[in-house]
Amino acid sequence: MSFTVYTTESGEKFRCTQSQADTLDKLKDIIAGGIGTVHGYVATSNRTVPEKADIQFITHFSTERLNERKAAALSDLTYEDIAEYAEKSPKVQALAPDERVALFEQRRQQELDSIQKTADGDRSDAHRQGHDRCYIYITKGVKIHFRTFDEKYTADDGTKKKRKMPEIVGGLPVAESIMLSILELKRTVIEPGEYKVVNSGPSVLIKNAMMKGLNSRSVGLKTLSLKEDNFDSLVVSRKTFLAEEFKQIPADLFLPA
Numbered sequence: 001m002s003f004t005v006y007t008t009e010s011g012e013k014f015r016c017t018q019s020q021a022d023t024l025d026k027l028k029d030i031i032a033g034g035i036g037t038v039h040g041y042v043a044t045s046n047r048t049v050p051e052k053a054d055i056q057f058i059t060h061f062s063t064e065r066l067n068e069r070k071a072a073a074l075s076d077l078t079y080e081d082i083a084e085y086a087e088k089s090p091k092v093q094a095l096a097p098d099e100r101v102a103l104f105e106q107r108r109q110q111e112l113d114s115i116q117k118t119a120d121g122d123r124s125d126a127h128r129q130g131h132d133r134c135y136i137y138i139t140k141g142v143k144i145h146f147r148t149f150d151e152k153y154t155a156d157d158g159t160k161k162k163r164k165m166p167e168i169v170g171g172l173p174v175a176e177s178i179m180l181s182i183l184e185l186k187r188t189v190i191e192p193g194e195y196k197v198v199n200s201g202p203s204v205l206i207k208n209a210m211m212k213g214l215n216s217r218s219v220g221l222k223t224l225s226l227k228e229d230n231f232d233s234l235v236v237s238r239k240t241f242l243a244e245e246f247k248q249i250p251a252d253l254f255l256p257a
Contacts, residue, residue, distance in 0.1 A: 001017060001018075001019075001077055001247065002017065002018040003016070003018065003249060004017070004018050004021050005172065006020070006021045006024065006175070008136065008137075008138060009139075012107075012138060013151060013172055014144060014146065014173045014174065014175055015036065015169055015170070015172050015173070015174045015175065015249065016067065016144070016174070016175035016249065017248060017249055018022050018238065018244060019244070019245050019246065019247045020027065020178060020245075020247070020248070021246045022140050022245070023178060023241060023246060024142065024144075024178065024255050025180060026089075026239060026241070027138070027139070027142050027180075028138065028139045028140070028142070029141075029234055029237070029239075030060045030139075030237045030239075031060065031110045033040050033238040034057055034058070034059060034060055034237040035054045035057070035058055035185070035236075036056070036057055036058075036079070036182075036234065036235055036236030036237065037054060037055065037057070037225075037234075037235050037236075038054070038055050038057070038224055038231050038233075038234045039231065039233045039234070039235070039237075040052055040053075040054065040190065040231050040232030040233070041053055041054070041055055041224065041231045042231065043193065044145065044229040044230075046195055046196050046197050046198075047194060048193075048194050048195070048197060049064070049192075049193045049194040049226045050189060050191075050193050051189060051191065051192060051193030051234045052084070052185050052190045052191040052193075053170075053188060053189045053190055053191075054187070054188040054190065055182070055184055055187050055188075055224075056059075056184075056185045056186040056187075056225075057182035057184050057185055057222075058141075058182065058183045058185060059141050059180055059181060059182050059183075059236060060141040060142075061140075061156055061181075061183065062110070062140070063140075063141075063181070063221070066120070066183075066219060066221060067115050067118060067119065069160065069219050070115060070214065070219040070221075071112060071115045071116075072097065073214055073219050074108055074111055074112055074115075074210075074214065075175035077210065077214070079100060079101045079104040079105075081213050082104070082206075082209040082210050082212065082213040083209075084098065084102075085208075085209035085212045086104075086205060086206050086210075087100075087208035088226060089095070089202070089205045091200075091201065091202045091203050091205060092202050092209075093225055094144060094202075095202055097256055098200075100206070103202060103206045104205050104206050104210065106203070107203060107206055107207045107210060108210060109114070111207075111210070118176060124164070128244070130163060130164055131162070133166055134146050134148050134164050134165075134166055135179070136173075138151055141180060141181040141182075142177045142178065142181075143167075143178075143181075144175045144176075144177075144178060144179065145175075145177045145179050145209065145225065146173040146174060146175065146176055147166065147167040147173070147174045147175070147176040147249075147251065148164045148166055148167060148176070149164075149165060149167055150162045150163070150164065150165075150167060151163055151164075151165040152181055159250060161198055174211070174249055175248065176227075176247070176248060177225045177226055177227045177248065178225075178226045178246055179223050179224065179225055179226070180223065180224045180234075181221060181222075181223050182221075182222050182223070182224060183219075183220070183221065184215075184222055226246050226250060227243075227246055228243050228244060228246050228247045229243070230243075231243055
């Protein structure tokens with residue numbers, strides 16, 4: 001396995017395998033708005049049992065236009081549109097009808113405010129700062145997630161907290177996975193998984209229902225985290241990538257400075 005230092009078009013550098021570097025260069029040529037399919041993708045996030053599926057998608061789209069569409073869809077969304085999802089939960093059912101609507105309107109406004117914050121280029125909150133530390137964009141729809149560790153720190157109010165930080169080797173961060181932003185068109189489940197049982201409150205449950213309602217309107221952005229061991233192949237813009245082309249630097253491998 002050979003390693004290299006990858007330099008983005010903006011001059012930022014990180015360490016990765018030669019396979020990852022070659023794959024990134026190919027992905028940069030993806031046709032805008034191209035339709036693709038990832039075969040045998042294994043999703044583990046928030047699951048006790050992973051799901052394996054073939055996913056057809058659109059990629060390399062304008063995030064700015066997507067956010068404009070998402071804001072318009074949110075503005076048009078009503079509680080009635082998401083009631084079938086929200087009221088599957090006994091916690092939401094226990095609320096009075098006007099409480100459900102009030103929570104929905106509160107969460108919808110929070111999402112609208114977040115979209116506007118992105119449009120304004122405001123990166124001041126902890127979530128966006130964490131994203132900027134741990135990811136780097138290669139081109140539209142393609143980014144790298146760095147290998148990270150949990151750093152303990154003391155917040156301004158004196159409380160002890162943890163935050164994700166990129167692992168630095170020889171002065172540079174190290175690529176963990178190649179991330180591809182997608183709009184999902186179709187999912188064919190090969191092996192069904194199981195989600196973790198999370199004791200969420202009504203506000204979070206209503207937000208989750210709201211996101212399902214938005215996804216049905218084709219404005220739900222998702223991200224594939226592509227590694228050598230979590231999918232079979234990727235076909236996009238008539239280019240075929242095998243999982244081995246996404247081979248990562250082993251976590252326990254020492255790299256020289």
